Amino acid sequence: MDPLRSNPTNTEASSSRNPNPNPTPTPTPNQHLSHLPHEPQLSPSPSNTSPSEPSHEPQFAPGHPSNPRNWPSWRKWSIVFAITLVDLSVSWGASGYAPAEKQMQAEFGVSAEVGTLGLSLYILGLALGPMTLAPLSEYFGRSPIYILSYGVFLLFLLGTALVQDLGGFLVLRLLSGMFSSVTVANFGGTIADLWDSHDTGIPMSIYLWAATCGSPSGYFLFAFVAGTRGFRDVFWALLGVCGAFWVIMVLTLRETRHNIILARMGRTPPSQGSHGIPRVQRVKKAASQLAQTALKRPFIFLYTESIIQFSALYNGYLYGLSFLFNSAFVIVFGPSGHGFDTIHTGLCFLGISIGISIGPFTSYLFQEPYYQRKVKESGERNAPEARVMMGKIASVALPISLFWFAWTSDQSVHWIVPILASGLWGWSFYTLILMTYTYTEDSYKTFSASALAGIGLIRNIAGAGFPLFGRQMYHRLGNQGATSLLAGLACLMVPIPFILDRYGFRLRKQSPWASMHVESAEDERPGSDGRRRASDEERLRQ
Numbered sequence: 001m002d003p004l005r006s007n008p009t010n011t012e013a014s015s016s017r018n019p020n021p022n023p024t025p026t027p028t029p030n031q032h033l034s035h036l037p038h039e040p041q042l043s044p045s046p047s048n049t050s051p052s053e054p055s056h057e058p059q060f061a062p063g064h065p066s067n068p069r070n071w072p073s074w075r076k077w078s079i080v081f082a083i084t085l086v087d088l089s090v091s092w093g094a095s096g097y098a099p100a101e102k103q104m105q106a107e108f109g110v111s112a113e114v115g116t117l118g119l120s121l122y123i124l125g126l127a128l129g130p131m132t133l134a135p136l137s138e139y140f141g142r143s144p145i146y147i148l149s150y151g152v153f154l155l156f157l158l159g160t161a162l163v164q165d166l167g168g169f170l171v172l173r174l175l176s177g178m179f180s181s182v183t184v185a186n187f188g189g190t191i192a193d194l195w196d197s198h199d200t201g202i203p204m205s206i207y208l209w210a211a212t213c214g215s216p217s218g219y220f221l222f223a224f225v226a227g228t229r230g231f232r233d234v235f236w237a238l239l240g241v242c243g244a245f246w247v248i249m250v251l252t253l254r255e256t257r258h259n260i261i262l263a264r265m266g267r268t269p270p271s272q273g274s275h276g277i278p279r280v281q282r283v284k285k286a287a288s289q290l291a292q293t294a295l296k297r298p299f300i301f302l303y304t305e306s307i308i309q310f311s312a313l314y315n316g317y318l319y320g321l322s323f324l325f326n327s328a329f330v331i332v333f334g335p336s337g338h339g340f341d342t343i344h345t346g347l348c349f350l351g352i353s354i355g356i357s358i359g360p361f362t363s364y365l366f367q368e369p370y371y372q373r374k375v376k377e378s379g380e381r382n383a384p385e386a387r388v389m390m391g392k393i394a395s396v397a398l399p400i401s402l403f404w405f406a407w408t409s410d411q412s413v414h415w416i417v418p419i420l421a422s423g424l425w426g427w428s429f430y431t432l433i434l435m436t437y438t439y440t441e442d443s444y445k446t447f448s449a450s451a452l453a454g455i456g457l458i459r460n461i462a463g464a465g466f467p468l469f470g471r472q473m474y475h476r477l478g479n480q481g482a483t484s485l486l487a488g489l490a491c492l493m494v495p496i497p498f499i500l501d502r503y504g505f506r507l508r509k510q511s512p513w514a515s516m517h518v519e520s521a522e523d524e525r526p527g528s529d530g531r532r533r534a535s536d537e538e539r540l541r542q
Contacts, residue, residue: 091211099225126178220350
């Protein structure tokens with residue numbers, strides 16, 4: 001049997017429309033497996049912003065051993081384990097710096113606001129990297145992008161540990177965030193490569209656990225280094241840990257991106273591609289078109305799609321709070337609060353970490369069975385609204401946890417009480433992020449990469465901005481006033497899951513992007529053994 005076959009598929013990068021509903025298939029460059037891996041079928045339109053129609057591209061034959069979805073489970077999970085470590089360490093690069101911030105201020109002789117820039121610029125880099133560098137995996141595969149970008153991140157960590165001037169330090173922090181973010185931006189796509197869409201629940205919950213737990217666990221872990229050693233030793237420790245993770249990744253990873261594997265199995269001469277156009281010229285042209293799509297479409301989604309606006313609002317607020325707590329916990333539990341030193345202040349972040357870690361279990365026990373039941377009741381129709389059940393509970397629990405934290409953060413109340421409140425906040429944080437992610441993924445499917453890129457941009461910009469004003473807000477309003485203000489903002493967002501549950505179907509029907517996936521349970525994209533699956537070429541870049 002021929003290991004390759006050509007089948008119709010939806011591709012996010014395509015926007016051309018064929019007026020003939022039953023066109024006669026004709027060979028395309030992709031069907032002949034050009035040596036260039038997967039050139040996206042981009043529309044001649046300069047905007048590249050309209051929804052796509054099915055195009056033809058090569059696929060694996062059923063049961064073919066080269067298909068990553070047919071790999072043994074141990075190999076799939078070893079890859080997930082390796083990149084989960086990377087996902088955690090990227091967040092540690094941000095929050096691990098926080099307990100050493102005062103030492104950095106003393107060494108460079110700068111204010112607290114300038115010291116906070118070391119955190120904010122790194123998170124800003126997390127926002128910029130997926131928009132500019134992540135699309136490179138379209139042409140070179142995931143494995144080289146993981147290894148090279150994370151390797152460059154290690155070099156920037158080394159530079160950060162050695163640099164002697166403030167300007168160089170801040171630039172290196174920005175670049176560290178940019179290159180580390182590229183690895184995280186490919187995580188969702190790797191999972192989509194390895195499993196059919198209906199089997200991605202558990203690995204995706206692990207990814208989201210690492211994405212949310214990285215911030216509090218990073219402060220907790222590296223507070224021991226900052227409290228016993230010094231500012232630069234935090235970066236040496238990060239370099240050692242991340243270097244070990246890089247070695248594990250190099251030894252574990254295999255290329256999972258389907259179009260790259262298929263291209264390697266092709267016979268097209270390396271010097272020539274489709275229609276005799278030199279490969280270098282085609283790479284430049286396709287990369288330019290892809291860059292336009294990657295940069296423009298997320299902003300269009302943010303401007304025109306109510307679902308994306310709601311999700312971005314929640315993500316930005318929640319991730320902003322997660323990094324703002326780096327400053328707030330020092331004020332509440334540190335020398336001016338409960339009198340804890342750096343190490344014991346770091347231990348206070350265990351409350352958030354435990355709360356987040358409970359989230360995947362409640363999702364597995366309650367949210368996932370509810371979703372599967374609703375999908376069956378709907379006759380296998382697409383049912384994103386079934387994803388918000390636990391989110392509605394978490395939206396109410398979120399302001400409760402913040403009010404609880406606010407009014408028990410005084411020194412007269414035992415320190416365990418606000419830590420318990422932070423645990424409830426951590427569970428709400430994870431559950432709401434899971435809700436927005438899965439609802440967006442189910443609603444936009446083939447276009448979820450652009451949708452999630454827009455959400456990720458707002459998320460990381462908020463994460464960079466919140467720490468810049470958090471310290472001043474707590475000093476001016478006090479612990480109770482500042483946290484109560486944040487709780488009030490959380491109250492304003494309580495209706496979001498209920499709106500999505502009640503009116504989400506109508507919003508999806510009105511969207512030119514989401515309306516394409518209203519009726520079907522999944523995209524009709526043939527995958528391993530001919531089963532239906534969501535577009536794995538365009539999933540999650542953040």
